[in-house]
Amino acid sequence: MAEMVVKATRESFGEALCELAKTNKDIVVLDADLAAATKTSIFQKAFPERFFDCGIAEGNMIGVAAGLAACGKIPFAASFAMFATGRAFEQIRNSVAYPQLNVKIAGSHAGISTGEDGATHQCIEDIALMRAIPNMTVINPADHYEMLGAVKAAVELEGPVYIRLGRLAIESVNNNDDYKFELGKGITLRDGKDVTIVATGLVVREAVLAAEELAKEGIDARVINIHTIKPIDEEILIKAAKETGKIITFEEHNVIGGLGDAVLSAISEKCPVPVKKCGVYDRFGYSGPAKELLEIFGLTAPGVAREVKAFLGK
Amino acid sequence: MCGIVNSDKEMFNIMNSTEINELQITACKARLYALEGIFNAKSGHPGGSFSAADIYTYLYEKELNVDPSDPHKADRDRFVLSKGHCCPSLYAVLALKGFFPVEELPKLRKVGAMLQGHPDMKSTPGIDMSSGSLGQGISAACGMALAGKIDNKDYRVYTLLGDGECEEGQVWEALMFAAHKNLDNLCVIIDCNGLQIDGTVAEVGGLEPLDKKLEAFGFEVFKMDGHDFSSIEEAVSSAKKVSGKPQAIIAKTVKGRGVSYMENQVNWHGAAPNAELYEVGRKELLESLAELGGTL
Numbered sequence: 001m002a003e004m005v006v007k008a009t010r011e012s013f014g015e016a017l018c019e020l021a022k023t024n025k026d027i028v029v030l031d032a033d034l035a036a037a038t039k040t041s042i043f044q045k046a047f048p049e050r051f052f053d054c055g056i057a058e059g060n061m062i063g064v065a066a067g068l069a070a071c072g073k074i075p076f077a078a079s080f081a082m083f084a085t086g087r088a089f090e091q092i093r094n095s096v097a098y099p100q101l102n103v104k105i106a107g108s109h110a111g112i113s114t115g116e117d118g119a120t121h122q123c124i125e126d127i128a129l130m131r132a133i134p135n136m137t138v139i140n141p142a143d144h145y146e147m148l149g150a151v152k153a154a155v156e157l158e159g160p161v162y163i164r165l166g167r168l169a170i171e172s173v174n175n176n177d178d179y180k181f182e183l184g185k186g187i188t189l190r191d192g193k194d195v196t197i198v199a200t201g202l203v204v205r206e207a208v209l210a211a212e213e214l215a216k217e218g219i220d221a222r223v224i225n226i227h228t229i230k231p232i233d234e235e236i237l238i239k240a241a242k243e244t245g246k247i248i249t250f251e252e253h254n255v256i257g258g259l260g261d262a263v264l265s266a267i268s269e270k271c272p273v274p275v276k277k278c279g280v281y282d283r284f285g286y287s288g289p290a291k292e293l294l295e296i297f298g299l300t301a302p303g304v305a306r307e308v309k310a311f312l313g314k
Numbered sequence: 315m316c317g318i319v320n321s322d323k324e325m326f327n328i329m330n331s332t333e334i335n336e337l338q339i340t341a342c343k344a345r346l347y348a349l350e351g352i353f354n355a356k357s358g359h360p361g362g363s364f365s366a367a368d369i370y371t372y373l374y375e376k377e378l379n380v381d382p383s384d385p386h387k388a389d390r391d392r393f394v395l396s397k398g399h400c401c402p403s404l405y406a407v408l409a410l411k412g413f414f415p416v417e418e419l420p421k422l423r424k425v426g427a428m429l430q431g432h433p434d435m436k437s438t439p440g441i442d443m444s445s446g447s448l449g450q451g452i453s454a455a456c457g458m459a460l461a462g463k464i465d466n467k468d469y470r471v472y473t474l475l476g477d478g479e480c481e482e483g484q485v486w487e488a489l490m491f492a493a494h495k496n497l498d499n500l501c502v503i504i505d506c507n508g509l510q511i512d513g514t515v516a517e518v519g520g521l522e523p524l525d526k527k528l529e530a531f532g533f534e535v536f537k538m539d540g541h542d543f544s545s546i547e548e549a550v551s552s553a554k555k556v557s558g559k560p561q562a563i564i565a566k567t568v569k570g571r572g573v574s575y576m577e578n579q580v581n582w583h584g585a586a587p588n589a590e591l592y593e594v595g596r597k598e599l600l601e602s603l604a605e606l607g608g609t610l
């Protein structure tokens with residue numbers, strides 16, 4: 001087993017950029033005055049001549065990234081998820097995705113685990129916004145190891161990619177030595193026949209812990225980690241729908257437009273089964289410590305277990 | 315403000331009257347093709363296409379280091395049409411330069427056409443950046459200029475904005491960025507035709523004093539008559555000699571230039587002429603072309 005790592009995925013992101021930039025001279029990094037928070041500061045320290053702070057001007061930053069990509073660079077443009085995908089949505093749509101330019105957008109401090117900053121900074125719409133844009137790939141890594149793989153895959157893929165980064169330090173779940181990040185492929189972390197729990201991002205580990213608790217109560221839950229929300233792994237989801245008959249999704253995102261809806265779209269035609277979507281129920285978050293908020297919003301292991309039991313009528 | 319002194323002028327390759335006449339012929343043809351495309355499509359933006367036609371012509375015929383047989387040449391100069399809706403006459407200038415056949419021009423805005431309603435870099439040879447959403451092209455131009463600096467290339471990047479477009483906040487983000495990063499390989503040209511959809515720019519947006527604003531944002535500012543090729547040559551050549559800071563050229567232009575009933579008329583921003591008016595406009599432009607000694 002690889003070592004279990006407790007680390008925020010934003011930190012892993014900064015490290016991955018540095019590692020890849022050693023051999024790939026085309027990688028450049030842009031930030032909008034949040035380098036210390038998005039952890040592009042790690043890259044900035046190692047490669048100051050390839051780091052460009054664009055100031056608090058996200059729309060221009062995305063456009064600059066598009067111009068760099070049009071000249072052969074591989075720009076990573078980072079900010080908080082709220083501002084990267086919200087403020088600069090239309091720049092991403094028209095200047096990056098429409099011309100299929102090789103720009104990677106990193107949205108940090110995504111979800112309610114942003115914590116004390118409160119609702120204005122807790123982005124719960126980024127996945128919905130990015131998956132609605134043609135040509136866009138959307139990745140939400142669950143831990144340190146997955147983030148390393150995701151950034152590498154984003155560099156290898158020619159075209160626009162959105163990567164979601166978290167603020168909170170979390171325990172790694174993909175600790176097996178043979179872990180391999182495959183873009184567009186879901187991962188079955190635990191087999192089961194009664195129900196399938198599909199999770200993304202930091203909720204993945206909570207789903208695994210919940211499944212272990214549920215097993216003690218005689219509920220055999222399958223757990224699938226979906227790191228690539230677009231294009232989503234239809235095969236693994238349809239198989240799960242056929243074999244377990246019920247799917248429940250968990251995400252640190254609004255239940256409108258995120259993982260839950262992506263799962264529904266993937267199975268609704270070929271194998272429609274009951275799907276329950278769990279996450280943030282179309283409301284804004286508020287200030288508080290991240291862990292407390294995750295508990296209140298039902299996104300920790302006990303919350304996941306509770307929802308699964310309710311879904312199964314137990 | 316940067317004045318042109320005689321010693322500067324000696325540095326230029328001053329165009330002679332024959333060269334100027336050739337440019338006037340090309341620009342007139344571009345207006346004819348643009349008018350035809352807009353008429354066929356029953357939509358498009360003639361006003362701004364005509365105010366910018368002479369600027370496109372000068373850049374592609376005299377200034378830009380581009381190769382129609384190799385539109386993606388790595389070290390070419392770049393041009394980003396930030397006011398993307400004014401593409402019909404740009405398409406015509408590109409076709410006349412040889413980037414694609416002029417037979418594509420009448421198919422403007424039709425299903426399956428290479429020439430989209432707003433520039434699409436994926437479908438049209440010679441288009442360096444997709445654009446159309448105002449305020450975005452200038453940022454992409456900044457990114458291209460920055461890439462040139464990173465790689466120590468000596469290509470230059472030109473972008474054309476509308477004066478109405480300068481109401482977009484992103485324009486000022488980009489201007490601040492360009493000056494802060496010392497992008498002296500970037501030249502921002504502003505087509506000041508004075509009109510936008512809802513009225514005059516003075517009424518709607520309150521852009522003036524544009525020169526002082528650009529200077530305050532760290533640009534070396536030049537002015538030119540956007541329909542006088544000698545004036546365009548002077549401004550573009552002077553801008554090119556500036557080092558250490560980006561340049562802006564304020565181009566005084568006439569919206570709808572070349573077709574009498576469109577000139578300075580706000581309602582010709584985004585409207586196609588009917589058959590009768592098309593013939594009137596076409597006749598005027600053909601007469602101008604004949605006077606210049608040119609033929610289609």
